[in-house]
Amino acid sequence: MFCASYAQDYIDLLNVIYWQAPATDLKDADGTTQIDNFTISGIAPVKRDSNHVVLVGAEYSQVLLTRAFNAHTNKLTLDGINLQVAYKRIWSEKFQTFFMAIPRLNSDLIDVKSNHFQIGGIAVNTLRKNEDFAWKLGAYYNTEFFGPFVVPILGLDWKMN
Numbered sequence: 001m002f003c004a005s006y007a008q009d010y011i012d013l014l015n016v017i018y019w020q021a022p023a024t025d026l027k028d029a030d031g032t033t034q035i036d037n038f039t040i041s042g043i044a045p046v047k048r049d050s051n052h053v054v055l056v057g058a059e060y061s062q063v064l065l066t067r068a069f070n071a072h073t074n075k076l077t078l079d080g081i082n083l084q085v086a087y088k089r090i091w092s093e094k095f096q097t098f099f100m101a102i103p104r105l106n107s108d109l110i111d112v113k114s115n116h117f118q119i120g121g122i123a124v125n126t127l128r129k130n131e132d133f134a135w136k137l138g139a140y141y142n143t144e145f146f147g148p149f150v151v152p153i154l155g156l157d158w159k160m161n
Helices: none
Strands: 016-024 032-048 053-068 072-090 095-107 117-130 134-144 147-158
Touching: 016 072
Parallel strands: none
Antiparallel strands: 016 032, 032 053, 053 072, 072 095, 095 117, 117 134, 134 147
């Protein structure tokens, strides 16, 4: 019996990102605002066999807002910490399901309150028609500060060549 499988044969174990929005003038007042963002994330497979994949990851991000007014400078630091636990089940050569839970803390880490915690998740089913075409259907959910946030996911993977 011959079984062929085509997939990305790697995952990004570690990502480090830094970006800066240079100081720009404020519209409603004299002064400037600058944004610095730093993010580090990692993910690793915990268990893998032919039909099951489990991934565990974490991410830390920090946003520094610097506002300068005349001779006064105001700095605000916001931190985000999340955990990622994912499970992928391959039901057959043509059908698979992916789930990920994403609990997150968004806070200044000085005065942490219950509304600084968010619970999110994603579920995506993939139906492969052939080796060059697959449909994806799922949803992303998160408890945002303003209330529940749901994004439907509809996608297709198509190798044109």
